[in-house]
Amino acid sequence: MVKILKADENSLKKAALIIREGGLVAFPTETVYGLGACAFNPTAVARIFEVKQRPRFDPIIVHIGDFKDIYKLCSKVNEKAKLLIEKFWPGPLTLVLPKSNIIPDIVTAGLDTVAVRMPSHPIALKLIKKAEVPIAAPSANLFGYLSPTTAEHVAEQLGDKIDLIIDGGKCPIGVESTVLDLTNEPTVLRLGGLPIEEIEKVIGKVKVLTLSEKPRSPGQLPRHYSPRTPLKIIKENEELTIQKNVKAGLLAFKQPRNKYKFLFKEIEVLSESGDLREAACNLFSCLHKLDKAGLDVIYAEPVPEIGLGRAIMDRLRKAEIK
Numbered sequence: 001m002v003k004i005l006k007a008d009e010n011s012l013k014k015a016a017l018i019i020r021e022g023g024l025v026a027f028p029t030e031t032v033y034g035l036g037a038c039a040f041n042p043t044a045v046a047r048i049f050e051v052k053q054r055p056r057f058d059p060i061i062v063h064i065g066d067f068k069d070i071y072k073l074c075s076k077v078n079e080k081a082k083l084l085i086e087k088f089w090p091g092p093l094t095l096v097l098p099k100s101n102i103i104p105d106i107v108t109a110g111l112d113t114v115a116v117r118m119p120s121h122p123i124a125l126k127l128i129k130k131a132e133v134p135i136a137a138p139s140a141n142l143f144g145y146l147s148p149t150t151a152e153h154v155a156e157q158l159g160d161k162i163d164l165i166i167d168g169g170k171c172p173i174g175v176e177s178t179v180l181d182l183t184n185e186p187t188v189l190r191l192g193g194l195p196i197e198e199i200e201k202v203i204g205k206v207k208v209l210t211l212s213e214k215p216r217s218p219g220q221l222p223r224h225y226s227p228r229t230p231l232k233i234i235k236e237n238e239e240l241t242i243q244k245n246v247k248a249g250l251l252a253f254k255q256p257r258n259k260y261k262f263l264f265k266e267i268e269v270l271s272e273s274g275d276l277r278e279a280a281c282n283l284f285s286c287l288h289k290l291d292k293a294g295l296d297v298i299y300a301e302p303v304p305e306i307g308l309g310r311a312i313m314d315r316l317r318k319a320e321i322k
């Protein structure tokens with residue numbers, strides 16, 4: 001039986017107790033839904049890996065509800081980290097820093113660094129505070145599949161395997177946090193909800209890890225965040241033709257061109273007005289819908305690669321069949 005409760009004082013109290021006692025709770029954050037366990041409980045964290053069918057070498061983000069907790073989790077917090085925390089926390093920025101000894105190895109997959117973030121979603125913050133422990137939480141989806149941006153998405157993928165889902169409606173940002181490694185030269189390991197342009201305004205130029213470099217973060221694996229239906233990105237100025245017997249769907253950036261309405265069986269529009277924030281927010285829900293429509297192929301329109309457009313294109317490229 002899938003247990004979903006609307007977020008309120010009572011359900012959050014229950015959720016906090018489950019976390020403290022070693023259970024798993026899915027909860028909303030401003031980016032995507034997370035699958036949370038007590039970060040200090042290795043057995044509970046091991047269950048996250050099992051439920052998600054996630055490889056053990058993939059470390060998990062630790063979520064905190066209070067700024068000062070970063071000093072408990074990290075052995076060193078450098079000046080750049082302090083500047084970024086002041087400007088962007090709570091929010092969609094995850095920092096990778098040297099870890100302290102209190103974090104079990106299973107959380108960091110044996111690395112000597114830990115990824116920490118303070119989410120801004122009021123329900124996430126309340127839950128962490130009530131649990132009185134940091135919460136280790138990956139996105140609440142099966143490994144490699146689309147991230148969940150509603151409680152229903154979580155229920156479909158993991159419903160019967162976890163203890164509780166807290167329903168807080170749709171996630172306002174809709175793509176995962178930006179992961180920034182600050183242990184050496186600042187390096188973006190995963191493009192996400194906080195645009196790089198914003199980070200660079202505070203700490204100057206950052207490096208962006210490209211696909212050809214060794215994956216330090218599985219969000220960097222070439223195929224990830226994927227629907228089960230094959231997906232192709234439409235090239236600039238490409239004249240599409242689709243064979244009669246092929247059921248194709250379109251992930252449109254803006255109001256689609258008239259001729260597209262005849263070509264495609266299903267169309268999902270990311271943002272009628274072409275707003276990149278709105279597009280990011282709708283990305284995974286539109287892909288979930290198209291993936292359930294029984295299509296042979298999904299075509300995706302490219303979006304401009306500025307601001308959140310970079311994170312959107314990153315997700316689409318990783319979902320694309322190679």
Ligand code: TXA
Pocket residue numbers: 029031032033034035058059060061094096108111113114115117137138139140175176177178179189190216217218219220
């Ligand atoms: O928005 C988000 O970040 C969501 C919500 C729930 O907070 N969480 C999320 O977690 O997307 P997950 O596990 O799906 O992705 C975390 C990414 C992975 O690519 C992981 O490899 C990377 O962060 N990561 C975690 N710890 C790391 C570390 N110590 N060094 C490098 N990368 C790390």
Ligand code: MG
Pocket residue numbers: 138139147
């Ligand atoms: Mg994930």
